[in-house]
Amino acid sequence: MDKNGQSVQVEHHTEYNPRMIETKWQAFWQEHRSFEPVSIDTQKPKKYILSMFPYPSGAIHMGHVRNYCIGDALARHYRKNNFNVLHPMGWDAFGMPAENAAIKHKTHPKTWTYANIDTMRKELQSLGLSFSREREFATSDAIYTRFEQEFFIKMWEKGLIYRKEAYLNWCPKDQTVLANEQVIEGKCWRCDTPVVQKQMFQYYIKITDYADELLEDLESLEGHWPTQVITMQKNWIGRSRGLNFRFELDSHTKEQLDHQITHLEVFTTRADTIYGATYCAIAPEHPIVQKICEKGILESDVLSAIKAMQNSSIKERALSEKSGVPLNLFVIHPLTQERLPIWVANFVLMDYGSGAVMSVPAYDERDFEFAKKYHLPIKLVLATPEMQGMDSYRIDNDLQKAIIHEGAMIGGRFNGLIGDEAREQVIKYFEEQQWGEGVINYRLRDWGVSRQRYWGAPIPMVHCEECGIVPEKIENLPIVLPEDVNIDGEGNPLDKHPAWKQCLCPKCGKPAQRESDTMDTFVQSSWYFLRYSTPPSLWEKQAFDEASLRYWLNVDEYIGGIEHAILHLLYARFFTKVLRDLGYIHIDEPFANLLTQGMVLKNGAKMSKSKGNVVDPNSLVAQYGADTARLFVLFAAPPTRELEWNDSAVEGSFRFLKRLWDRSMYILPDFAQSDASALIDSQTCSLNKEEKEARKKVYEALQKSHEIFSKKQSGYAFNTLIAASMEAFNALSKQDNPRVWSEGYYILLHILEPIVPHICWELSERYFMCKNFQSIPVDKTALESQSVVYAITINGKKRAEVEMTLDLDQGQILENARASVAKWLKDANIKKEIVVPFKLVNFVI
Incomplete structure (x- = not known):
């Protein structure tokens, strides 16, 4: 339309061609370094926007698309609001899948990994994601390993790393230790091989030294992290105060154990229920079990049951039905002098406390289930509502469920005491009698980081017959992997490479051997976000640049899946605190805000090849274009909710962009203004009802954009912003004023640029001579209803x-x-x- 409302065709208007437009602008952004941050710019506020980096498996999936489009929308928004934005990308590149692929495809893990990185980098670029290209790295890069090994050595020297022998989850096929979370229904998460328990040496990082700080600092994240994630971390750390005390073994039991073991140490958080103990349960790996098995006095069925428990993973034990076997051994109750039987039980873990528990079935659901199954006594010892009028304890094997509420202690020296007071008085008495002590215990265990595999960061330790285990010299780092290895799936290839393994002791100079274990990949992902802050020009010289750290940290917005709520996020928080204490960095918490995006579903299930419901992002981009893919994943659901795939909604997203493109022909040819709203102000009073309504809808969408990105509306509800933009576009289409149309169109492009950047950059250049998006203020008068x-x-x-x-x-x-x-x-x-x-x-x- 011209100034008189007559239709005018802009001569260079063409059909909407996503491929051409997106290729053009992706090349432009790369050529002009459009997304590279200024290292330090004190004249601008900063924003550090980070999405969790991917494992280079070979191709991106729709979960990647959703995650990175959310982060990209934030990064683009802050750039146009004049922030200095760090929005990096990298690759979590070490791990067993590369070794499995090497065996399957007869290639090298390094070759497979870096080829996948090249492929996935191109796929991410095709989405127009505004990542810093210059700060990209892979965690398998030697220069990254060099500083990771330095951290390991510093932690060893500080006493934060130790080596001990323990029972571990072992995959016989992959020949490596597995974390508890990597055991799925008793099988290896990678190859489905049944997992066994194997006693072996392992390096541990003392994350438990930071348990209190990790727990207490969660308070600073309230309101900034999802409540669910904070709760999960609190439960995982699991701090509790209780009584640690000793049950003396009876004389018969001491004789059976040749008097080498005289007591059983246990921990309880419910000291007020101590009179209700009717048996003790110990882990299958407990020293008492080992001793009794060595003597060969157990029945074959009992021995078989114990072996089965020992070969079950910790996770499998937690999920399976409670089971156990009696040992015909007894302890003496310190208060009542009763003889209590000792059982081996699958629910007791050797690495939690002493590997033994006082079992009080009346007041513990787990103990109750076990007692019911094996007909063990259930003793009521608290004056709860179920025990009204009772003045002494009683046995009640007809009890239908464990009693979970508190009550006053009945009988004995603690009669009438209840709750915390009762527990503290019992602890005080046991301390006076020197039977035990009050202690703080944690569910959290030290972090085992040894992995018996090739494709990982080598642990920088040396085994010397003279000096024992000593760290490599810092100046000799990095210790890099040998590339002339045979990956056949049998054992650790590093153990079979004498030229690499043989070395000189860093301490005495005599012949020694390198440690062949490599680090858990969670180590690499526990500090990568810190590395991005340092300019690449300094990467060879130092782990971090102090000035850059002080400028960029913390990460302002961290985006990733809820599945990382415990391990990755907990380890990243821990590593941040350790590196602070080692003098590398200055912050206590790495991630100021956390957004956990929902999964992408199809037909109600998570996308997976096994379910046959995978949508290929490359095919989607090829058919509809990157902007359609971006629009759909941000419009179909709020970021934190699950997204159900919908083919018709994808088509609808494409149709909207096509309408946006086609109707651009009605923009006034002379409307090339940086402040488009100025052309409307003088005419506002003469606008008709439809024109005013259209302007109102446009500015309502603009206001919503400001509110969503400033978090005045929670959760970055891009879906409501897109809906408001579509509503405004429809309102513009119903009125005939060319200036209202052009102004509204100009504003909508600014609103939508973080979501669908390619089409917005193209149309802005064509019709507004604009290659720089900036924030637009809301015209309050347009929002006023007449x-x-x-x-x-x-x-x-x-x-x-x-x-x-x-x-x-x-x-x-x-x-x-x-x-x-x-x-x-x-x-x-x-x-x-x-x-x-x-x-x-x-x-x-």
Whole structure:
């Protein structure tokens, strides 16, 4: 339309061609380094936007698309608001899948990994994601390993790393230790091989030294992290105060154990229930079990049951039915002098406390389930509602479920005490008798980081016959992997490479051997976000640049899946605190804000090849373009909710972009202004109803954009912003004023640029001579309504709605209201007329 409202075709208007447009702008952004941050710019506020980096498996999936589009929308928004934005990308590149692929495809893990990185980098670029290309790295890069090994050595020297022998989850096929979380239904998460328990040496990092700080600092994240994630971390750390004490073994049991073991140490958080203990349960790996098995006095069925428990993973034990076997051994209750039987139970873990528990079935669901199964006594010792009027304990094997609420202790020296007071008095008495002590215990265990595999960061330790285990010299780092290895899936290839393994002791200079274990890949992902802050020009010289750290940290927005709520996020928080204490960095917490995006589903299930419901992002981009893919994943659901795939919704997203493109031909040719709204202000008073409504819808969308990105509306609800933009676009299309159309179009491109950047950059360049998106202020006058809709009721029942201008007096309002409901008022006696300004008119008849 021209200035007179006549249609005008802009001569360079063409059909919407996503491939051409997106290729053009992706090349432009790369050529002009559009997304590289200024290392330090004190004239601008900074934003560090980070999405969790991917494992280079070979191809991106829709979960990647959703994660990175959320982060990209934030990064683009802050750039146009004049922030200095760090928005990096890298690759979590070490891990067993590369070794498995090497065996399958007869290639080298390094070759497979870096080829996948090249492929996935191109796939991510095709989405127009505004990542810093210059700060990209892979965790398998030697220069990254060099500083990781330095951290390991510093932690060893500080006493934060130790080596000990323990029972571990072992995959016989992959020939490596597995974390508890990597055991799925008793099988290896990678190859489905049944997992066994194997006693072997392992390096551990003392994360438990930081348990209190990790727990207490969660308070600073309240309101910034999802409540669910904070709760999961609190439960995982699991701090509890209780009583650690000793049960003496009876004389018969001591004889059976050749008097080498004289007591059983246990921990309980419920010292107030101590009179209710009816048996003790110990882990299958407990020294008592080892000793009794060595003596060969157990029945074959008992021995077989114990072996089965020992070969079950910790996770499998937690999920399976409670089971156990008696040992015909006994302990003496310190208060009652009763003999309590010792059972081996699958629910007791050797690495939690002492590997033994006092079992009180009346007040513990797990102990209750076990006691019911094996017909063990259930003793009631607290005056709970179930025990009204009882003044002494009693056995009640008919109890239907464990009692979870508290009650006063019955009988004995602690009679009448309840809750915390009772527990503290029992602890005090045991300390006076030197039977035990009050302690703080944690569910959290030290972090085992040894992995018996090739494709990982070598642990920088050396085994010397003279000096023992000593760290490599810092100046000799990095210790890199040998590339001339045979990956056959049998054992650790590093153990079979003498030229690499043989070395000189860093301490005495004599022949020694390198440690062949490599680090858990969670180590690499526990500090990568810190590395991004340092300019690449300094990467060879130092782990971090102090000035850059102080400028960029913390990460302002961290985006990733809820599945990383415990391990990755906990380890990253821990590593941050350790590196602070080692003098590398200055912050306590790495991630100021956390967004956990929901999964992408199809047909109600998570996308997976096994379910046959995978949608290939490359095919989606090839058919519809990157902007359609981006629009769909941000429009289909709020970021934190699950997203159900919908083919028709994808088509709808494409149609909207095509309409946006096609109707650009009606933009006024002379409307190339950086402040488009200035052309409307002088005409505002003369706009008609449709024109004012269109401007209102546009500015409502703009205001929503400001609110969503500033978190005045929670959760970055891009779906509501897109809906508001579509509504504004439809309102613009219903009016005929070319200046209102052009102004609204200009503003919508600015609103939508973080979501669909390619089409917005192209149209802005074509029609507004603009290659730089900036924030636009909201025109408050456009949001002001000139009229209001009144509800017209008779005796409180709604009969009509009437739109009236704001300048009417009460008499005019009543006159319009009566006219709208005249047929109901005919011959009626109106007793009262009630006007609620700007809301309703009620006639009482």
